[in-house]
Amino acid sequence: MILPPEPIIFLYFSSLSFQRFILPEYIYYSSCRQLQGGNCSNILNQNQSVPCYNTSYSINSIQSYASYLSLVAQLLYTVPTLLTILLAGTLSDVRGRKLILITALAASILSSIIFLLIHLFNLHPYFILLPEIIDGIGGNHQSVTIAVSSMVADITSPKRRTFRLGIMESGILMGTCIFQVVSGYLLDWIGFMWSFVIIIIMYVTTLLYILFVPESLPKSANNSSPNGIYHTTKTILRQGITPLMLFIRNKDRFKFAIYLTVFGFIVGDVVTTLSIFPLYALAPPLCWGPSKQGWYLGLTYLARFIGIYLFLPFLFKCGCPDNLLILIGTLDSALVYGLTGVLNTDWGLLGVVPGVALLASLGVPSIRSSLSKLVLPSQHGSLFSIISLLNAVSSIISVVVFNSLYPTLRLINPSWIFYLVGGVTLLPALAVIVLMVYDIMAMKQKSIISETEGDQLINDTDTSIQEADSDNDQK
Numbered sequence: 102m103i104l105p106p107e108p109i110i111f112l113y114f115s116s117l118s119f120q121r122f123i124l125p126e127y128i129y130y131s132s133c134r135q136l137q138g139g140n141c142s143n144i145l146n147q148n149q150s151v152p153c154y155n156t157s158y159s160i161n162s163i164q165s166y167a168s169y170l171s172l173v174a175q176l177l178y179t180v181p182t183l184l185t186i187l188l189a190g191t192l193s194d195v196r197g198r199k200l201i202l203i204t205a206l207a208a209s210i211l212s213s214i215i216f217l218l219i220h221l222f223n224l225h226p227y228f229i230l231l232p233e234i235i236d237g238i239g240g241n242h243q244s245v246t247i248a249v250s251s252m253v254a255d256i257t258s259p260k261r262r263t264f265r266l267g268i269m270e271s272g273i274l275m276g277t278c279i280f281q282v283v284s285g286y287l288l289d290w291i292g293f294m295w296s297f298v299i300i301i302i303m304y305v306t307t308l309l310y311i312l313f314v315p316e317s318l319p320k321s322a323n324n325s326s327p328n329g330i331y332h333t334t335k336t337i338l339r340q341g342i343t344p345l346m347l348f349i350r351n352k353d354r355f356k357f358a359i360y361l362t363v364f365g366f367i368v369g370d371v372v373t374t375l376s377i378f379p380l381y382a383l384a385p386p387l388c389w390g391p392s393k394q395g396w397y398l399g400l401t402y403l404a405r406f407i408g409i410y411l412f413l414p415f416l417f418k419c420g421c422p423d424n425l426l427i428l429i430g431t432l433d434s435a436l437v438y439g440l441t442g443v444l445n446t447d448w449g450l451l452g453v454v455p456g457v458a459l460l461a462s463l464g465v466p467s468i469r470s471s472l473s474k475l476v477l478p479s480q481h482g483s484l485f486s487i488i489s490l491l492n493a494v495s496s497i498i499s500v501v502v503f504n505s506l507y508p509t510l511r512l513i514n515p516s517w518i519f520y521l522v523g524g525v526t527l528l529p530a531l532a533v534i535v536l537m538v539y540d541i542m543a544m545k546q547k548s549i550i551s552e553t554e555g556d557q558l559i560n561d562t563d564t565s566i567q568e569a570d571s572d573n574d575q576k
Contacts, residue, residue: 104314106252107269109202112310113209113245115276116303120213122284122398123296124229125171125379126391127216130293131226132167145288145383145390160384165508170226171376172504174233175496181237182244182493189244190486193251197318198482199311201240201248206308208239213304217297243489247482254473254481255317263470264417270466271409278402285395353475359536363427363529364468365491367434369499370526374438374519376500377507381515386445393447400455401437405462413463423467424540428533430464435526437461442519 126145133141136159144163193201212232219228240247249269257265287296375398382389382397389397416426437458444453469488476484503518510517 104310106198106249106256106314106317107265107272109245109307109311109314110249110269111272111276112303112307113206113242113276114273115280116209116300116307117242118277118280119284119287119296119303120209120216120300121375122281122391122395123288123293123300124174124216125167125376126288127220127293128170128174128226128229129163129167129380129383131229132170133163134223135226136163136166161508161512164380164384164511167380168377168504168508170229171380172500174230175372175376175500175504177230178233178237178241179493179496179500181234182240183490185238185240186243186247186486186489186493188486189240189247189489190251190482190484192482193248193318193486194480194482197316198248198252198255199314199316201244202311203308205240205242205244205248206304206311208235209241210301210304210308212236212239213297213301217294217301220293220297243493246492247485247489250469250485250488251482252314252317254478254485259474262473263423263466264414266469266473267409267413267417267466270462270469271406274402274406274409274462278399278406280399281402282395282399285391285393288391355539356536357472357475359532360468360472361487361491363431363464363532364488365495366526366529367431367464367468368492369495370434370438370522372496373499373503373522374441376504377518378441380507381511381518384511384515386515387447387450393451397450397455400451401458404455404458408459409462409466412460413466416463423471424533424537426467427464427471428530428537429460430462430467431526431530431533433458433460434464435523435530438519438523438526442516442523445516 130141130144133144189201212235215232215235216229218224219232250266253265253269254262284296287299378398379394381387382394387393413426437454440454440457441450444450469485472484472488473481503522506521507518510521
């Protein structure tokens with residue numbers, strides 16, 4: 102029995118969503134402990150009978166400190182990844198996909214162990230930055246996505262690639278959905294220490310599954326380069342610029358650039374929301390504890406999963422073009438962010454917003470599929486490293502911008518940050534519309550050229566017939 106690569110995504114992102122859910126909660130708790138001298142018994146709103154605007158806490162100062170620490174942690178989690186993922190695609194094309202996966206999982210396991218030690222020994226909040234650096238060097242979820250996307254592209258025909266990558270994307274959403282809900286309850290029930298222990302076990306389980314998944318890179322490609330550390334390093338350094346050259350030399354650079362731009366905006370806005378929402382939810386007017394936060398994030402990702410699992414195959418079979426899927430997903434995402442700011446009540450965020458998010462994730466697999474059709478199969482690793490590199494860069498820019506703005510905007514109106522994110526998300530929708538117009542004009546141009554060539558062929562045929570008749574008459 103051959104194990105498919107898609108479950109790797111589900112297993113890894115289940116572990117990752119648990120870890121990334123706990124991290125902002127722990128940063129908030131550590132910030133309170135640092136500023137309040139340990140008087141933080143209900144800072145996470147676990148006792149709902151005590152209001153979160155209790156005057157014993159300086160909510161604004163804790164929010165500002167936690168926002169700054171989250172910003173630095175996200176930067177250190179992402180910046181080291183830039184070099185790693187730039188080389189990861191080329192390395193996966195040379196030495197195989199599994200090497201990238203194993204490296205990323207080893208770094209995630211080590212960083213989780215360090216998180217556990219930080220909590221056990223009550224270390225300063227700045228120690229949280231160390232495991233973030235290690236995870237970044239290992240490539241974190243970016244390298245995992247590169248490797249699994251390349252695996253799926255390797256073993257799937259172009260016609261079914263959008264559908265298969267959609268299944269992979271649904272694995273991300275399903276794992277995230279389940280463990281966003283579970284994480285809140287587990288944190289309330291077992292606390293930080295045992296939560297970190299469970300995360301370590303989950304990462305180890307994912308690594309064991311990877312070891313039994315067959316390598317998708319053909320042996321001919323795997324053996325095309327000399328063996329040995331020296332030759333491998335030489336190949337990687339020589340081809341490290343390949344992902345960038347892939348874009349420069351592509352004959353459809355305009356479409357390539359539009360797809361990458363749209364992808365960057367979508368990912369940046371999602372990362373911003375995940376970074377800011379825990380801080381937003383912990384403070385007035387919501388005063389949510391981990392359980393309610395988990396329910397909100399879980400229901401939102403469940404809706405996104407249902408949208409990909411049900412609507413994407415249906416629209417795919419109906420012949421819906423990728424560009425239209427991208428436009429639908431982008432517009433729905435903008436609506437979700439706007440409603441998150443408007444409906445800042447329990448019924449609004451737990452009832453209305455998840456229902457609106459059904460189509461919000463249609464864009465990402467469609468963009469991956471569209472880009473994969475613009476390159477050769479042997480360039481899939483380099484392509485997905487470009488995508489992950491853009492993912493990292495957009496995450497850095499969005500977190501720096503919006504986390505810096507959040508403390509100021511919160512003093513005016515906490516919801517304004519989501520209005521801003523929703524407005525920014527409309528920009529890639531305009532870019533997709535431009536691309537759709539470009540495709541229509543290109544099709545019309547091809548049609549005109551085809552008609553002209555057809556008319557020329559008919560005229561040439563008529564001329565040949567007339568010449569043949571003339572020759573016969575002369576004879």
